[in-house]
Amino acid sequence: MRTDKRVAFTFDDTPHDAGVFFTPDERTATLVGQLADAGVEQAGFFVVVGDLQQPRGVGGEDRIRAYTAAGHVLGSHSYRHPRLEETSAEDFLADVDRAAGWFVGREGARPWFRFPFLDEGDADPHKRTTVRKALAERGLQNAYVTVLTLDWYLDALVAQTVREGRPYDRRALRDLYVESLLEPAEFYDRLAVAAIGRSPVHVVLLHENDLNTLFIADAARAFRVAGWDIVPIDEAYRDPIASIEPEGWCGSGRVSALALDSKKIRPGGLDLEVLETPVMLRSFERRVTARQTAKGLPMKSSSAEGDSL
Known part of the structure; x- marks a missing residue:
């Protein structure tokens, strides 16, 4: 039965290096199977093309072909993953162009x-306008997200736990992971309804990592139980919000930016506690590792993209 709430899944930082649970080849095969079992017909994988030339990218083209053979699709996540804030518009666009050649004729x-980093140049309106115009001239659409998550941070927490040989509760990890996707999705959907008067097709930001590979099927089932339809990413980027270039801060996703533009939401109303890394760390320690401290990991505030995006 169709509902008003629709969502598509996307995975950044393809190709990813080995994790604590899977080799890169094992991860791809397992993730393809998990998406199929969950009835996710078409997810989006965003490729950092330059990583194909690095050790983490060995065999990456074969793995990417496995995703597209299963019906999933590809977008560019740049060549060398630069922050626009720290890069001139000219150098940033040169990086975009360098990556673009890899996609020509690609299934x-x-x-x-x-x-x-979801860095659209918000701090420099002139640079942002320059890059937006240049991307449009190249026929490239902004592959925005509407739902941020801390999957990258939770993946790092469990990886460190495993490497240190500390015990953890796998079922509790699964439950925390599922909540860490579903709660932001519900939050951003309410925000969208308040700001633009309807529920758009949402785009969830995830990464091609071990955590998502382990539990994406569980997340998909939970979304459906909560009344969401999981739709192809092609459908998501046909939503009317795809044609809007917000003036608001885009680093927290398109819905947040549109909410700022609408003037209907106070800035504090854009904050979600579950997306604060200290909050996630406390939940992980309390629920998953029985309060054992995960040492040495960064505690960033309100940065759903993280260092590795």
Whole structure:
């Protein structure tokens, strides 16, 4: 039965290096199977093209072909993953162009570009306008997200726990992971309804990592139980909000930016506690590792993209 709430899944930082649970080849095979079992017909994978030349990218083209053979599609996540804030517009666009050649004639390729770190140049309106215009001239659509998550941070927490040989509760980890996707999705949907008067097709920001590979099927089932339809990413980027370039801060996703533009939401109303890394760390320690401290990991505040995006 169709509902008003629709969502698509996307995975950044393809190709990813080995994790604590899977080799890169094992991860791809397992993730393809988990998405199929969950009835996710088409997810988006965003490729950092330069990583194909690095050790983490060995065999990456074969793994990417496995995703597209299963019906999933590809977008660009740049060549070397630069922050626009720290890069001139000219150098940033040169990086975009360097990555673009890899997608020509590629099965499953879409004319989509996802900004690394979701950094669209918000701090410099002139640079942002310059880059937006240049991307449009290249026929590239902004592959925005609407739902931020801390999957990258939770993946790092469990990886460190495993490497240190400390015990953890796998079922509790699964439950925390599922909540860490579903709660932001519900939050951003309420925000969208308040700001633009309707529920758009949402785009969830995830990464091609071990945590998502382990539990994406569980998350998909939970979304459906909560009344969501899981739709192809192609459908998501046909939503009317895809044609809007917000003036608000885009680093927290398109819905947040549109909410700022609408003037209907106070800035504090854009904050979600579950997306604060100290909150996630406390939940992980309390629920998953029985209060054992995960040492040495960064505690960032309100940075759903993280260092590795």
